[in-house]
Amino acid sequence: MTRPEPVQRTVFRCFVPVTLRWNDVDIQGHVNNSVPFQLFDTAVSHWQIENQLFHSVEQPICVVARQSCNFFAEIGMMDKVTVGLALERIGSSSITYLLGLFVNDAQTSAVQGEFVHVVVDNVTRKPAPISDEARRVLQTIAAKRD
Amino acid sequence: MTRPEPVQRTVFRCFVPVTLRWNDVDIQGHVNNSVPFQLFDTAVSHWQIENQLFHSVEQPICVVARQSCNFFAEIGMMDKVTVGLALERIGSSSITYLLGLFVNDAQTSAVQGEFVHVVVDNVTRKPAPISDEARRVLQTIAAKRD
Amino acid sequence: MTRPEPVQRTVFRCFVPVTLRWNDVDIQGHVNNSVPFQLFDTAVSHWQIENQLFHSVEQPICVVARQSCNFFAEIGMMDKVTVGLALERIGSSSITYLLGLFVNDAQTSAVQGEFVHVVVDNVTRKPAPISDEARRVLQTIAAKRD
Amino acid sequence: MTRPEPVQRTVFRCFVPVTLRWNDVDIQGHVNNSVPFQLFDTAVSHWQIENQLFHSVEQPICVVARQSCNFFAEIGMMDKVTVGLALERIGSSSITYLLGLFVNDAQTSAVQGEFVHVVVDNVTRKPAPISDEARRVLQTIAAKRD
Numbered sequence: 056m057t058r059p060e061p062v063q064r065t066v067f068r069c070f071v072p073v074t075l076r077w078n079d080v081d082i083q084g085h086v087n088n089s090v091p092f093q094l095f096d097t098a099v100s101h102w103q104i105e106n107q108l109f110h111s112v113e114q115p116i117c118v119v120a121r122q123s124c125n126f127f128a129e130i131g132m133m134d135k136v137t138v139g140l141a142l143e144r145i146g147s148s149s150i151t152y153l154l155g156l157f158v159n160d161a162q163t164s165a166v167q168g169e170f171v172h173v174v175v176d177n178v179t180r181k182p183a184p185i186s187d188e189a190r191r192v193l194q195t196i197a198a199k200r201d
Numbered sequence: 202m203t204r205p206e207p208v209q210r211t212v213f214r215c216f217v218p219v220t221l222r223w224n225d226v227d228i229q230g231h232v233n234n235s236v237p238f239q240l241f242d243t244a245v246s247h248w249q250i251e252n253q254l255f256h257s258v259e260q261p262i263c264v265v266a267r268q269s270c271n272f273f274a275e276i277g278m279m280d281k282v283t284v285g286l287a288l289e290r291i292g293s294s295s296i297t298y299l300l301g302l303f304v305n306d307a308q309t310s311a312v313q314g315e316f317v318h319v320v321v322d323n324v325t326r327k328p329a330p331i332s333d334e335a336r337r338v339l340q341t342i343a344a345k346r347d
Numbered sequence: 348m349t350r351p352e353p354v355q356r357t358v359f360r361c362f363v364p365v366t367l368r369w370n371d372v373d374i375q376g377h378v379n380n381s382v383p384f385q386l387f388d389t390a391v392s393h394w395q396i397e398n399q400l401f402h403s404v405e406q407p408i409c410v411v412a413r414q415s416c417n418f419f420a421e422i423g424m425m426d427k428v429t430v431g432l433a434l435e436r437i438g439s440s441s442i443t444y445l446l447g448l449f450v451n452d453a454q455t456s457a458v459q460g461e462f463v464h465v466v467v468d469n470v471t472r473k474p475a476p477i478s479d480e481a482r483r484v485l486q487t488i489a490a491k492r493d
Numbered sequence: 494m495t496r497p498e499p500v501q502r503t504v505f506r507c508f509v510p511v512t513l514r515w516n517d518v519d520i521q522g523h524v525n526n527s528v529p530f531q532l533f534d535t536a537v538s539h540w541q542i543e544n545q546l547f548h549s550v551e552q553p554i555c556v557v558a559r560q561s562c563n564f565f566a567e568i569g570m571m572d573k574v575t576v577g578l579a580l581e582r583i584g585s586s587s588i589t590y591l592l593g594l595f596v597n598d599a600q601t602s603a604v605q606g607e608f609v610h611v612v613v614d615n616v617t618r619k620p621a622p623i624s625d626e627a628r629r630v631l632q633t634i635a636a637k638r639d
Contacts, residue, residue, distance in 0.1 A: 204412075204413075229408065229410070231410075233388070234384060234388060234411040234414060235381055235382075235384040235385045235388060236381075238380060238381040238384060239381045242379070242380060242381060262375065264375070264377075264418070264421070265380040265418055266350075266417065266418055267350075267415070267416070267417045267418070268380060268415065268416060269413070269414065269415030269416070270413070270414060270415070271412065271413045272410070272411055272412055272413070275410070275472075326421075
């Protein structure tokens with residue numbers, strides 16, 4: 056396993072500020088490792104809802120197929136955290152998001168992760184195609200790499 | 202405010218074992234104060250689902266109107282916890298549950314609480330009457346006080 | 348049980364904005380009933396830390412002895428929530444906070460609660476006196492009632 | 494990205510039963526994607542504490558450096574879940590655990606993940622060597638692959 060480098064803020068296209076909670080911090084005095092995925096999920100859902108993707112009755116929904124993250128720095132309860140969100144890849148019915156937690160004014164992420172959504176039919180839960188309109192909106196947050 | 206006495210196990214009619222999680226413990230080294238309500242909610246829902254109350258499409262649902270708890274002892278991550286559940290009162294469309302968290306072999310609760318459910322229509326969210334059948338089932342867990 | 352009236356914003360002296368998370372919402376489509384206590388705890392801790400009360404090594408700490416809340420309205424994931432915080436009472440070693448969750452521009456709380464902290468010695472966990480300086484700071488957020 | 498196959502129960506050496514909570518289930522009616530890491534963390538900590546590794550004052554502690562999981566099946570609130578735990582690799586100061594969530598009597602995991610702990614000094618948080626004794630205990634749960 057080669058350890059990845061933390062991502063720069065400039066790679067991301069969408070930023071969602073989030074607040075931490077007293078109970079996010081565990082006995083080791085830092086934000087517990089299960090919390091980043093709560094924040095990633097929140098950022099993705101916020102962005103989808105604001106862009107009217109995947110959250111209305113007639114649309115397919117997204118379920119998580121795979122997620123991962125690397126920790127580069129500990130986060131404390133009084134830190135200001137912003138979630139950076141970008142599109143990494145789109146397949147026929149899957150979407151891979153790149154996510155980063157940025158603490159205070161740091162330019163590199165404290166936690167960096169990936170989140171693979173599979174688009175499925177709301178009732179059958181079978182994979183559903185991603186519409187052209189959804190692809191167009193998703194491309195507006197494509198990761199900016201050199 | 203007079204501080205209540207912790208409840209004895211013998212008052213309860215239904216016991217739901219629950220497991221604690223590493224992230225339930227906060228920086229003070231004990232189970233965080235928001236956790237008991239997760240466990241109370243779980244015990245009530247388990248009992249309702251097993252007794253086929255309030256969780257099928259054609260039935261009204263329950264929403265929490267009021268909840269409270271008193272802490273008598275700290276709980277640690279490796280403690281074995283059982284939730285005691287009993288019926289305290291039924292109104293025309295409200296149900297008050299008595300709840301206790303029992304740690305290991307203790308006969309008195311470490312945390313004791315109340316939980317008031319209002320039965321509401323699934324769609325309108327307006328109060329709905331509690332059926333005679335639901336009342337009969339609820340009475341089977343009436344708190345046993347002398 | 349008489350149902351209390353929801354509190355007005357004007358009663359509170361301190362406001363802490365918080366963000367909701369996707370996983371705060373349960374299968375009923377609203378913020379789960381265990382979440383308000385996570386937010387109350389967070390607001391109290393933020394205020395204490397910013398006012399240098401009860402969070403340094405040489406100070407006593409606060410543990411929750413009792414908490415309760417009433418729900419007046421359902422909260423959704425996209426709602427903007429602010430926690431209102433005020434001091435309700437101080438005893439020899441206990442502090443009762445009044446707390447309210449305010450959604451968007453509402454002037455009355457969607458959820459209103461109380462939170463009783465007992466000040467205890469960090470090591471012995473026995474009740475400790477509240478210092479005059481702590482009392483003075485706590486009085487700056489005394490609830491404003493007519 | 495090639496999608497891995499779900500792991501068989503026979504690969505694991507240690508099993509920790511856990512209980513689900515009402516609030517684990519999100520609006521999509523299944524256990525939210527942030528929950529598996531709460532359960533993984535709990536299983537690893539339980540096993541470490543029972544084996545007296547990494548949780549006493551004179552020992553180094555473990556912090557999470559990387560975690561990931563794949564979802565193969567949805568989990569419901571009434572499902573019985575057991576966490577399977579095995580050792581995948583040990584480095585000079587890192588430990589990679591293999592984890593699986595097994596639902597009811599299923600022989601393959603519903604969720605499979607990895608969890609990389611770095612052993613660090615409790616005070617400096619710098620990587621610390623893993624003792625021979627800790628290595629010996631860790632090898633007792635080495636993944637059983639053919």
